[in-house]
Amino acid sequence: MVQHSIPTFLLYGEEAVETPAEFAHIETIAARSSLHDWEIAPHRHHQSVQILIVTNGQVTFRCDDRTERLHAPCFMAVPVGSVHGFQFQPETTGFVLSVSPGFLARATGAADPLLRLLTHGASGPIAASHEPRATWISRELLALQADWRAPSPLFLSLLEALVRSLQDDSVPATADTEDDTRLSRFRQLVELHLTAHHPVAWYAGQLGISSKTLIRTCRRQLDCTPTELIHNRLLLEAQRMLCFTNASIVQVAEDMGFSDPSYFSRFYRRLTGRRPLTDKSALPQRG
Missing domain, CATH: 2.60.120.280 (Regulatory protein AraC)
Incomplete structure:
Protein backbone atom coordinates (compact mmCIF):
# COMPACT_ATOMS: atom_id res chain seq x y z
CA MET A 1 0.00 0.00 0.00
CA VAL A 2 1.37 3.41 -1.00
CA GLN A 3 1.26 5.78 1.95
CA HIS A 4 2.77 9.24 1.60
CA SER A 5 1.45 10.67 4.86
CA ILE A 6 0.98 9.48 8.41
CA PRO A 7 -2.66 8.51 9.10
CA THR A 8 -4.24 11.16 11.31
CA PHE A 9 -7.48 10.73 13.23
CA LEU A 10 -9.55 12.35 15.93
CA LEU A 11 -10.61 8.87 17.06
CA TYR A 12 -8.73 5.94 15.50
CA GLY A 13 -10.13 4.88 12.13
CA GLU A 14 -12.71 7.68 12.02
CA GLU A 15 -12.59 10.70 9.78
CA ALA A 16 -13.77 13.74 11.71
CA VAL A 17 -15.77 16.20 9.61
CA GLU A 18 -15.65 18.79 12.38
CA THR A 19 -13.49 18.82 15.50
CA PRO A 20 -15.31 19.95 18.66
CA ALA A 21 -13.68 22.84 20.50
CA GLU A 22 -13.60 20.75 23.68
CA PHE A 23 -14.07 17.01 23.94
CA LEU A 166 -0.77 8.10 37.27
CA GLN A 167 1.87 10.48 38.58
CA ASP A 168 4.58 9.93 41.15
CA ASP A 169 3.54 11.60 44.41
CA SER A 170 7.16 11.74 45.51
CA VAL A 171 8.00 14.40 42.90
CA PRO A 172 6.92 17.76 44.31
CA ALA A 173 5.55 20.47 42.03
CA THR A 174 7.69 23.59 41.80
CA ALA A 175 6.62 27.16 41.31
CA ASP A 176 6.34 28.69 37.86
CA THR A 177 9.17 30.91 36.68
CA GLU A 178 9.30 33.54 33.95
CA ASP A 179 11.59 31.19 32.00
CA ASP A 180 8.99 28.39 32.20
CA THR A 181 6.27 30.60 30.76
CA ARG A 182 8.53 32.04 28.07
CA LEU A 183 9.78 28.61 27.00
CA SER A 184 6.24 27.21 26.85
CA ARG A 185 5.17 30.03 24.53
CA PHE A 186 8.26 29.52 22.39
CA ARG A 187 7.49 25.80 21.98
CA GLN A 188 3.93 26.63 20.95
CA LEU A 189 5.19 29.03 18.28
CA VAL A 190 7.62 26.41 16.98
CA GLU A 191 4.76 23.92 16.60
CA LEU A 192 2.63 26.44 14.72
CA HIS A 193 5.41 27.65 12.39
CA LEU A 194 7.74 24.65 12.22
CA THR A 195 8.05 24.40 8.43
CA ALA A 196 8.30 28.17 7.86
CA HIS A 197 11.97 28.15 8.93
CA HIS A 198 11.74 31.49 10.72
CA PRO A 199 14.96 32.84 12.27
CA VAL A 200 15.40 33.09 16.02
CA ALA A 201 14.90 36.85 15.83
CA TRP A 202 11.37 36.32 14.46
CA TYR A 203 10.43 34.08 17.40
CA ALA A 204 11.96 36.53 19.86
CA GLY A 205 9.92 39.33 18.29
CA GLN A 206 6.72 37.31 18.66
CA LEU A 207 7.56 36.81 22.34
CA GLY A 208 8.37 40.49 22.86
CA ILE A 209 11.95 39.79 23.95
CA SER A 210 15.41 40.07 22.41
CA SER A 211 17.16 37.21 20.64
CA LYS A 212 19.81 37.22 23.39
CA THR A 213 17.14 36.76 26.06
CA LEU A 214 15.57 33.85 24.18
CA ILE A 215 19.00 32.22 23.75
CA ARG A 216 19.76 32.63 27.47
CA THR A 217 16.36 31.15 28.39
CA CYS A 218 16.89 28.05 26.23
CA ARG A 219 20.41 27.55 27.55
CA ARG A 220 19.28 27.84 31.18
CA GLN A 221 16.25 25.59 30.80
CA LEU A 222 17.28 23.10 28.12
CA ASP A 223 21.04 23.45 27.71
CA CYS A 224 20.59 24.15 24.01
CA THR A 225 20.07 27.12 21.70
CA PRO A 226 16.70 28.10 20.16
CA THR A 227 18.06 27.05 16.77
CA GLU A 228 18.96 23.61 18.10
CA LEU A 229 15.46 23.21 19.55
CA ILE A 230 13.86 24.13 16.20
CA HIS A 231 16.20 21.86 14.24
CA ASN A 232 15.63 18.91 16.58
CA ARG A 233 11.88 19.35 16.20
CA LEU A 234 12.23 19.44 12.40
CA LEU A 235 14.37 16.32 12.54
CA LEU A 236 11.80 14.47 14.66
CA GLU A 237 9.03 15.27 12.17
CA ALA A 238 11.21 14.18 9.24
CA GLN A 239 12.06 10.91 11.01
CA ARG A 240 8.36 10.27 11.61
CA MET A 241 7.66 10.61 7.88
CA LEU A 242 10.62 8.44 6.92
CA CYS A 243 9.63 5.77 9.42
CA PHE A 244 5.86 5.63 9.05
CA THR A 245 5.20 6.53 5.39
CA ASN A 246 6.33 5.61 1.89
CA ALA A 247 7.05 9.26 1.01
CA SER A 248 10.17 9.87 -1.03
CA ILE A 249 13.07 11.95 0.28
CA VAL A 250 11.96 14.75 -2.05
CA GLN A 251 8.42 14.64 -0.63
CA VAL A 252 9.68 14.64 2.95
CA ALA A 253 11.96 17.60 2.20
CA GLU A 254 9.10 19.52 0.62
CA ASP A 255 6.71 18.80 3.49
CA MET A 256 9.35 19.97 5.97
CA GLY A 257 9.71 23.29 4.13
CA PHE A 258 13.07 22.61 2.46
CA SER A 259 13.09 23.96 -1.10
CA ASP A 260 16.21 21.91 -1.95
CA PRO A 261 16.22 18.14 -1.21
CA SER A 262 20.04 18.19 -1.22
CA TYR A 263 20.05 20.78 1.55
CA PHE A 264 17.56 18.65 3.50
CA SER A 265 19.86 15.62 3.15
CA ARG A 266 22.82 17.66 4.41
CA PHE A 267 20.71 18.98 7.30
CA TYR A 268 19.64 15.44 8.22
CA ARG A 269 23.18 14.07 8.01
CA ARG A 270 24.59 16.92 10.09
CA LEU A 271 22.15 16.17 12.93
CA THR A 272 22.20 12.36 12.77
CA GLY A 273 25.42 11.38 11.06
CA ARG A 274 23.34 9.44 8.51
CA ARG A 275 21.74 10.15 5.17
CA PRO A 276 17.91 10.11 5.19
CA LEU A 277 17.93 7.48 2.44
CA THR A 278 19.98 5.17 4.70
CA ASP A 279 17.41 5.41 7.48
CA LYS A 280 14.49 4.92 5.11
CA SER A 281 15.97 1.89 3.32
CA ALA A 282 16.65 0.24 6.68
CA LEU A 283 12.95 0.22 7.56
CA PRO A 284 10.86 -2.94 7.12
CA GLN A 285 8.67 -2.90 4.03
CA ARG A 286 4.95 -2.54 4.58
CA GLY A 287 2.35 -4.39 2.57
Whole structure:
Protein backbone atom coordinates (compact mmCIF):
# COMPACT_ATOMS: atom_id res chain seq x y z
CA MET A 1 0.00 0.00 0.00
CA VAL A 2 1.37 3.41 -1.00
CA GLN A 3 1.26 5.78 1.95
CA HIS A 4 2.77 9.24 1.60
CA SER A 5 1.45 10.67 4.86
CA ILE A 6 0.98 9.48 8.41
CA PRO A 7 -2.66 8.51 9.10
CA THR A 8 -4.24 11.16 11.31
CA PHE A 9 -7.48 10.73 13.23
CA LEU A 10 -9.55 12.35 15.93
CA LEU A 11 -10.61 8.87 17.06
CA TYR A 12 -8.73 5.94 15.50
CA GLY A 13 -10.13 4.88 12.13
CA GLU A 14 -12.71 7.68 12.02
CA GLU A 15 -12.59 10.70 9.78
CA ALA A 16 -13.77 13.74 11.71
CA VAL A 17 -15.77 16.20 9.61
CA GLU A 18 -15.65 18.79 12.38
CA THR A 19 -13.49 18.82 15.50
CA PRO A 20 -15.31 19.95 18.66
CA ALA A 21 -13.68 22.84 20.50
CA GLU A 22 -13.60 20.75 23.68
CA PHE A 23 -14.07 17.01 23.94
CA ALA A 24 -13.21 14.04 26.11
CA HIS A 25 -13.86 10.47 24.99
CA ILE A 26 -13.43 7.11 26.71
CA GLU A 27 -13.90 3.54 25.51
CA THR A 28 -12.60 0.12 26.42
CA ILE A 29 -9.47 -1.18 24.72
CA ALA A 30 -11.48 -4.10 23.33
CA ALA A 31 -14.13 -1.86 21.73
CA ARG A 32 -11.82 -0.89 18.88
CA SER A 33 -8.75 -3.14 19.14
CA SER A 34 -10.68 -6.40 18.94
CA LEU A 35 -11.99 -5.25 15.53
CA HIS A 36 -8.40 -4.92 14.28
CA ASP A 37 -7.00 -8.23 15.57
CA TRP A 38 -5.77 -6.43 18.69
CA GLU A 39 -3.35 -4.29 16.72
CA ILE A 40 -3.64 -0.53 16.21
CA ALA A 41 -1.43 0.58 13.32
CA PRO A 42 0.87 3.61 13.64
CA HIS A 43 -1.06 6.89 13.44
CA ARG A 44 -1.32 10.19 15.21
CA HIS A 45 -3.76 12.76 16.57
CA HIS A 46 -3.29 16.45 15.86
CA GLN A 47 -6.28 17.46 17.97
CA SER A 48 -6.07 15.25 21.04
CA VAL A 49 -3.92 13.81 23.80
CA GLN A 50 -4.40 10.08 24.37
CA ILE A 51 -4.14 8.12 27.61
CA LEU A 52 -4.31 4.32 27.86
CA ILE A 53 -4.92 2.40 31.06
CA VAL A 54 -4.25 -1.37 30.86
CA THR A 55 -5.86 -3.30 33.72
CA ASN A 56 -5.14 -6.84 32.54
CA GLY A 57 -2.89 -8.30 29.85
CA GLN A 58 0.06 -6.76 28.04
CA VAL A 59 0.77 -4.34 25.22
CA THR A 60 3.67 -3.57 22.91
CA PHE A 61 3.65 0.21 22.67
CA ARG A 62 5.45 2.14 19.94
CA CYS A 63 5.75 5.90 20.17
CA ASP A 64 7.95 7.69 17.62
CA ASP A 65 11.38 6.04 17.87
CA ARG A 66 10.88 3.87 20.95
CA THR A 67 9.15 0.55 21.54
CA GLU A 68 8.19 -0.87 24.93
CA ARG A 69 6.47 -4.02 26.15
CA LEU A 70 4.32 -3.25 29.18
CA HIS A 71 2.39 -5.53 31.52
CA ALA A 72 -0.75 -4.58 33.43
CA PRO A 73 -1.37 -2.55 35.43
CA CYS A 74 0.26 0.11 33.28
CA PHE A 75 -0.43 3.34 31.43
CA MET A 76 0.67 5.26 28.35
CA ALA A 77 0.26 8.99 27.72
CA VAL A 78 0.67 10.09 24.09
CA PRO A 79 1.18 13.81 23.38
CA VAL A 80 -0.45 15.65 20.50
CA GLY A 81 1.26 14.77 17.20
CA SER A 82 3.30 11.77 18.36
CA VAL A 83 3.15 8.79 16.02
CA HIS A 84 2.11 5.73 18.00
CA GLY A 85 0.70 2.24 17.68
CA PHE A 86 -0.27 -0.68 19.92
CA GLN A 87 -0.19 -4.45 19.73
CA PHE A 88 -2.27 -5.93 22.52
CA GLN A 89 -2.26 -9.44 23.83
CA PRO A 90 -5.72 -10.83 22.88
CA GLU A 91 -8.38 -10.19 25.52
CA THR A 92 -6.35 -7.40 27.12
CA THR A 93 -8.63 -5.16 29.19
CA GLY A 94 -8.43 -1.47 29.97
CA PHE A 95 -9.48 1.94 28.75
CA VAL A 96 -8.55 4.45 26.03
CA LEU A 97 -9.11 8.16 26.67
CA SER A 98 -8.84 10.97 24.15
CA VAL A 99 -9.05 14.58 25.27
CA SER A 100 -8.76 17.93 23.49
CA PRO A 101 -5.63 20.03 24.10
CA GLY A 102 -7.68 22.54 26.08
CA PHE A 103 -7.62 20.04 28.95
CA LEU A 104 -4.01 21.10 29.56
CA ALA A 105 -5.37 24.38 30.94
CA ARG A 106 -6.28 22.45 34.10
CA ALA A 107 -2.58 22.43 34.99
CA THR A 108 -1.68 24.85 37.77
CA GLY A 109 1.37 26.12 35.90
CA ALA A 110 4.30 25.22 33.69
CA ALA A 111 5.86 23.05 36.42
CA ASP A 112 2.69 21.04 37.12
CA PRO A 113 3.44 17.30 36.61
CA LEU A 114 0.09 16.97 34.80
CA LEU A 115 1.31 19.35 32.09
CA ARG A 116 4.62 17.52 31.71
CA LEU A 117 2.90 14.13 31.53
CA LEU A 118 0.54 15.20 28.75
CA THR A 119 2.93 17.34 26.71
CA HIS A 120 6.05 15.16 26.94
CA GLY A 121 4.33 11.79 27.20
CA ALA A 122 5.09 8.95 29.58
CA SER A 123 4.55 5.24 30.07
CA GLY A 124 5.12 2.67 32.76
CA PRO A 125 3.53 0.69 35.56
CA ILE A 126 0.77 2.10 37.71
CA ALA A 127 1.78 2.06 41.36
CA ALA A 128 0.01 -0.62 43.40
CA SER A 129 -1.36 2.07 45.71
CA HIS A 130 -2.84 3.98 42.76
CA GLU A 131 -4.16 1.10 40.64
CA PRO A 132 -7.55 0.59 42.41
CA ARG A 133 -8.28 4.32 42.18
CA ALA A 134 -7.29 4.54 38.50
CA THR A 135 -9.45 1.54 37.59
CA TRP A 136 -12.45 2.81 39.59
CA ILE A 137 -12.26 6.29 38.03
CA SER A 138 -11.96 4.82 34.53
CA ARG A 139 -15.10 2.75 35.06
CA GLU A 140 -16.95 5.78 36.44
CA LEU A 141 -15.94 7.83 33.38
CA LEU A 142 -17.22 5.11 31.06
CA ALA A 143 -20.55 5.05 32.91
CA LEU A 144 -20.81 8.86 32.97
CA GLN A 145 -20.02 9.47 29.31
CA ALA A 146 -22.96 10.97 27.46
CA ASP A 147 -22.02 13.37 24.66
CA TRP A 148 -18.23 13.21 24.41
CA ARG A 149 -18.29 16.35 22.25
CA ALA A 150 -19.50 18.32 25.26
CA PRO A 151 -18.07 16.69 28.40
CA SER A 152 -19.60 17.67 31.71
CA PRO A 153 -17.58 19.43 34.44
CA LEU A 154 -17.88 16.28 36.56
CA PHE A 155 -16.45 14.15 33.75
CA LEU A 156 -13.49 16.52 33.32
CA SER A 157 -12.84 16.68 37.06
CA LEU A 158 -12.77 12.90 37.30
CA LEU A 159 -10.51 12.74 34.26
CA GLU A 160 -8.08 15.13 35.94
CA ALA A 161 -8.14 12.95 39.06
CA LEU A 162 -7.36 9.92 36.90
CA VAL A 163 -4.40 11.58 35.19
CA ARG A 164 -3.03 12.74 38.51
CA SER A 165 -3.37 9.17 39.82
CA LEU A 166 -0.77 8.10 37.27
CA GLN A 167 1.87 10.48 38.58
CA ASP A 168 4.58 9.93 41.15
CA ASP A 169 3.54 11.60 44.41
CA SER A 170 7.16 11.74 45.51
CA VAL A 171 8.00 14.40 42.90
CA PRO A 172 6.92 17.76 44.31
CA ALA A 173 5.55 20.47 42.03
CA THR A 174 7.69 23.59 41.80
CA ALA A 175 6.62 27.16 41.31
CA ASP A 176 6.34 28.69 37.86
CA THR A 177 9.17 30.91 36.68
CA GLU A 178 9.30 33.54 33.95
CA ASP A 179 11.59 31.19 32.00
CA ASP A 180 8.99 28.39 32.20
CA THR A 181 6.27 30.60 30.76
CA ARG A 182 8.53 32.04 28.07
CA LEU A 183 9.78 28.61 27.00
CA SER A 184 6.24 27.21 26.85
CA ARG A 185 5.17 30.03 24.53
CA PHE A 186 8.26 29.52 22.39
CA ARG A 187 7.49 25.80 21.98
CA GLN A 188 3.93 26.63 20.95
CA LEU A 189 5.19 29.03 18.28
CA VAL A 190 7.62 26.41 16.98
CA GLU A 191 4.76 23.92 16.60
CA LEU A 192 2.63 26.44 14.72
CA HIS A 193 5.41 27.65 12.39
CA LEU A 194 7.74 24.65 12.22
CA THR A 195 8.05 24.40 8.43
CA ALA A 196 8.30 28.17 7.86
CA HIS A 197 11.97 28.15 8.93
CA HIS A 198 11.74 31.49 10.72
CA PRO A 199 14.96 32.84 12.27
CA VAL A 200 15.40 33.09 16.02
CA ALA A 201 14.90 36.85 15.83
CA TRP A 202 11.37 36.32 14.46
CA TYR A 203 10.43 34.08 17.40
CA ALA A 204 11.96 36.53 19.86
CA GLY A 205 9.92 39.33 18.29
CA GLN A 206 6.72 37.31 18.66
CA LEU A 207 7.56 36.81 22.34
CA GLY A 208 8.37 40.49 22.86
CA ILE A 209 11.95 39.79 23.95
CA SER A 210 15.41 40.07 22.41
CA SER A 211 17.16 37.21 20.64
CA LYS A 212 19.81 37.22 23.39
CA THR A 213 17.14 36.76 26.06
CA LEU A 214 15.57 33.85 24.18
CA ILE A 215 19.00 32.22 23.75
CA ARG A 216 19.76 32.63 27.47
CA THR A 217 16.36 31.15 28.39
CA CYS A 218 16.89 28.05 26.23
CA ARG A 219 20.41 27.55 27.55
CA ARG A 220 19.28 27.84 31.18
CA GLN A 221 16.25 25.59 30.80
CA LEU A 222 17.28 23.10 28.12
CA ASP A 223 21.04 23.45 27.71
CA CYS A 224 20.59 24.15 24.01
CA THR A 225 20.07 27.12 21.70
CA PRO A 226 16.70 28.10 20.16
CA THR A 227 18.06 27.05 16.77
CA GLU A 228 18.96 23.61 18.10
CA LEU A 229 15.46 23.21 19.55
CA ILE A 230 13.86 24.13 16.20
CA HIS A 231 16.20 21.86 14.24
CA ASN A 232 15.63 18.91 16.58
CA ARG A 233 11.88 19.35 16.20
CA LEU A 234 12.23 19.44 12.40
CA LEU A 235 14.37 16.32 12.54
CA LEU A 236 11.80 14.47 14.66
CA GLU A 237 9.03 15.27 12.17
CA ALA A 238 11.21 14.18 9.24
CA GLN A 239 12.06 10.91 11.01
CA ARG A 240 8.36 10.27 11.61
CA MET A 241 7.66 10.61 7.88
CA LEU A 242 10.62 8.44 6.92
CA CYS A 243 9.63 5.77 9.42
CA PHE A 244 5.86 5.63 9.05
CA THR A 245 5.20 6.53 5.39
CA ASN A 246 6.33 5.61 1.89
CA ALA A 247 7.05 9.26 1.01
CA SER A 248 10.17 9.87 -1.03
CA ILE A 249 13.07 11.95 0.28
CA VAL A 250 11.96 14.75 -2.05
CA GLN A 251 8.42 14.64 -0.63
CA VAL A 252 9.68 14.64 2.95
CA ALA A 253 11.96 17.60 2.20
CA GLU A 254 9.10 19.52 0.62
CA ASP A 255 6.71 18.80 3.49
CA MET A 256 9.35 19.97 5.97
CA GLY A 257 9.71 23.29 4.13
CA PHE A 258 13.07 22.61 2.46
CA SER A 259 13.09 23.96 -1.10
CA ASP A 260 16.21 21.91 -1.95
CA PRO A 261 16.22 18.14 -1.21
CA SER A 262 20.04 18.19 -1.22
CA TYR A 263 20.05 20.78 1.55
CA PHE A 264 17.56 18.65 3.50
CA SER A 265 19.86 15.62 3.15
CA ARG A 266 22.82 17.66 4.41
CA PHE A 267 20.71 18.98 7.30
CA TYR A 268 19.64 15.44 8.22
CA ARG A 269 23.18 14.07 8.01
CA ARG A 270 24.59 16.92 10.09
CA LEU A 271 22.15 16.17 12.93
CA THR A 272 22.20 12.36 12.77
CA GLY A 273 25.42 11.38 11.06
CA ARG A 274 23.34 9.44 8.51
CA ARG A 275 21.74 10.15 5.17
CA PRO A 276 17.91 10.11 5.19
CA LEU A 277 17.93 7.48 2.44
CA THR A 278 19.98 5.17 4.70
CA ASP A 279 17.41 5.41 7.48
CA LYS A 280 14.49 4.92 5.11
CA SER A 281 15.97 1.89 3.32
CA ALA A 282 16.65 0.24 6.68
CA LEU A 283 12.95 0.22 7.56
CA PRO A 284 10.86 -2.94 7.12
CA GLN A 285 8.67 -2.90 4.03
CA ARG A 286 4.95 -2.54 4.58
CA GLY A 287 2.35 -4.39 2.57
